[in-house]
Amino acid sequence: MLNTDPVLALLSRALDAAALRQSVHATNVANVDTEGYRRLEVVYSAELQRLNAQGPAVDANEALGWAQAEPEVVESADAHVKLDQEMAQMAENAVRYQALLGAIERTLGMLRTAARDGKE
């Protein structure tokens, strides 16, 4: 049940992407003065699919189907690292990361409560 819960799996995969994003932002910042360096970014297939899909919120199972591929690091179109933009994007990603952590915590918490039969 814990292995097959689609919402938990989707949240976990999104967290992978957010963690990779944090690493890539930090790498871009560290390499701002590196000769010949081209800016990197993370591409996450489920997010792209969602942007292309129209209509209201999708089923977690369907979304999980989109998220089968691992998040990827690619060179961004704009090769130049702009520190202010990079830091702003990093801050935004950090908030998303914590939101995803919170959602996972709550989902696990409910399962834990159910497993303990409602007692502490």
Place this chain on the structure above:
Amino acid sequence: MTVEAIAAVGAQLAATAPAAVPAVPVAPPADMNAIASMTDLLPSHSTRAGEGVFDQLVNSLGQVDAGIESSGRAATELALGQTENLHQVMIGAERTRLQFELAMSMRNRVLEAYQEIMRMQV
């Protein structure tokens, strides 16, 4: 014992001791005033006529289920990066968790009450 028999016992309890167990009305977290509507998680002392304690429990479980489903949809949107209002998602998730724990707590107390009754010497 079947569910109907248990419900019948509950109905008898409700008849003999009105408002002994407060009803917990919970609305699904789909509405916009998430913070304001948290107050409706508090118990109100109205036991509807003819409704047993177990019926109320079953009702509230149905609402918890709806809450979990809606919270799952919000989590999916968060995972896909489509969340417009982060606070709505978080408040909704917290609501669902509280509903769930309240329902579990209620279910435990009702079970304890039932066990008490079954232990009584007739």
Place this chain on the structure above:
Amino acid sequence: MGMFGVLDISSAGMDVQQARLEVAASNIANSRTTGKDGAAYKPLAVVVRSAIAEAQGAAGMPTTTANLPMPVVAEVVQQDVAPKLVYDPGHPDADEKGMVALPGVDPVTSMLDLISISRGYEANLRAFDITRSLLQRTLDLGRSR
């Protein structure tokens, strides 16, 4: 490597800015250092490279945090900037025409360098802090309740 390794990358980034700072300080301190016969101070510059940056053109794209490019100070070079010639026949380093060669260090460039270094260092520091904070929050998953 995961996010723990990324702390090393931010740390390397700070080292790079530190090196740039040392070189900039040297340039500013030596902005009036003369020398005889072309031995005047030449401004220095830092060359930063990273192993994977060189391979970026090729198919070696990093896909995981295991091989993200880490910046390293490859070398410190003397910049071939023409010296400023100033007429001062009484100066010990004046040549036969009475001209003294001063280092071609442009003070404006030096100040801009300092600002850039300061921003770069601070950005790396904040990145380090954010990564550390996210790691701590992740470790707390499932701890309470």
